[in-house]
Amino acid sequence: MGHQVTLQHLPQRIISLVPSQTELLFDLGLADRIVGVTKFCIHPKEQVKYKTIIGGTKNFKFDVIDHLRPDLIIGNKEENYKVGIEQLKAKYKVWMSDIYTLEDSLEMLLQIGSLTGTEPKAQEIAQTIKSGFENLQPAQPTIKTAYFIWRKPYMAVGGNNFIYHILQQSGFENVFADLERYPELTPEQLQQANPQLILLSSEPYPFKGKHIAEFQELCPNATIKVVDGELFSWYGSRLTKSPAYLQSVIEEAMRNS
Structure with missing residues (x-):
């Protein structure tokens, strides 16, 4: 999206604005660093219920976000709304994904691993996904x-x-x-x-x-x-x-x- 995010330190207070990326953050072992999620972030069920809800994917509660003092916010171009993201960018480090293909999702996964200092786990998850799809036998004929x-x-x-x-x-x-x-x-x-x-x-x-x-x-x-x-x-x-x-x-x- 033409916006660069530079972090001086590994983020300790992360807000996720997208359900699938929230689950990824937990699977990367970042449970104790996630401070806020959306009301649609339902996985992993037993862990998200202890996190603060910052609204929906398309209507953020800015006062709640301010109270959480995030040092990194993670969103997605399609699932979030431009006005809300721009308002957050004015105050916080906001990293956005933009995903159309499996390759895009693997790249997102590795970039979030890099941003959060969890590269080995991110690479392991990416490799499992890649292998799984390489072995998929599509319908023939289509x-x-x-x-x-x-x-x-x-x-x-x-x-x-x-x-x-x-x-x-x-x-x-x-x-x-x-x-x-x-x-x-x-x-x-x-x-x-x-x-x-x-x-x-x-x-x-x-x-x-x-x-x-x-x-x-x-x-x-x-x-x-x-x-x-x-x-x-x-x-x-x-x-x-x-x-x-x-x-x-x-x-x-x-x-x-």
Whole structure:
């Protein structure tokens, strides 16, 4: 983002503004140095509950942040909001990630390791993720897929974002790849796209089994599955768990296609 962060000392009071990066900080062994997280930072469950909530990813409580006196704030370009980040940058060291691909997430992981003095652990996590994805067997032939993140209105994953990249890695050909990053869709657009597979994400909209019939009515020939959105979209250390999960989704989709 054209902004350089220079730290004189290893940060001792870190605030994380993004759930997947919060989990990474804990996995890097920084629990005692994390002072603030967002209300969406739910992992690791037993540890985040002891941290101060600084608001949401798109509405920060600046008075709470001031009270915490952070020496490093870690955010993300897509998940946080520009005005809030600029306000924080005026007072604090703010480091931002910008993630579209698996390579971007590995680079973020290593940079946070470097910023926090946890390089060996960061390299270990990055290597586990890299190996996992190298061993992933994508669907062959590719499967025409729609991945939904919201209903009322329907919103799917388009092109040029991290979930799109993970779908590609899995051999799931995104039928909405040529649209904006997260397009709103009409039922007619979905019918016209005619996907073989429809994946309903558990987040941000909490799709459940009860929603399958609604999509089945629109696309009677498609296979429809509710998937763990965290394992498709969280680009921190949770990616160590993604390849095994993605493989199971791929194998099930291939059996049904």
